[in-house]
Amino acid sequence: MIAWGGAGALATRAAFAALLLSALALYWLPLRAVLERAFSLHKAHSIKDMENTFQLVRNIIPPLSAKKYKGQDGRIGVVGGCQEYTGAPYFAAISALKVGADLSHVFCTKDAAPVIKSYSPELIVHPVLDSPHAVRDVETWLTRLHTLVVGPGLGRDDVLLENVKGILEKSKARGIPVVIDADGLWLIAQQPSLIQGYRKAVLTPNYMEFTRLYEAVLRDPLDSSSHDGAVLRLSQALGNLTIVQKGERDVISDGDRVLVCGLEGSSRRCGGQGDLLSGSLGVLVHWALLAGSEKTDG
8 A cells, every 4th residue: 555644644544534434433334344335336446455444544543541631632623603503513523522532622703602502511612703802812722722623603704704814824833733614615715825735734625615616726617527636636736735525425635646435424415414524534633643654654
């Protein structure tokens, strides 16, 4: 198999791990059955190759130990949540906990905070996103967070988007991985320079979000006949950051290579599914970086 190095490659592997784990959680099938289902459209892959992929996933997940302390396996921050959208940040934050993070924070607007807090006592909720000092308030927490998930329930209010720009800049300056979804992707389509060349960024667009991003960055209409190539080109144009294009076939690229995940998920396309993935990815990106290239090179 091929060895990949660097933060971008580790983020790409974390994305693939998230999709595989999602299938296991949904079906809870024996390993071989999941593998055969995953690659039913790709007969060139041997069962041995597939098992190596699952070994990679196992390598990313940190073992439990009595010597560990609270927060070591993941302190995740979700930036999003406004009056209209309180469910999305909850789904992202609670998914991070269910995957295995120790602590999950939500940075939302003042109106959204009591609603989100009422969903679960496990979430640490900060009603600061619409504050005049939002960037400063969130920045004080960045040293205690491993990953930021930006966009679930964000909305498109100008004040919130401006605050998120500042939060992204502060996060990049500290080298914090960011997973960007939903209206966070809309913001990136308006201003791609916000994450240009930041290899610790993971974008998780659906088809419409991907089309918007592609046309904004490359200034060309999307050619749907070469979708895998389009994901590769967009990643390259953004400086080889990781893109997880969700769909019937999930296409993942770091600008160097393309991974295709054919795992069969739910046929429903309801609100909240992307939030589950982005929250899970927040944890897995941290775990992949924690494991290092010596455990994630395959």
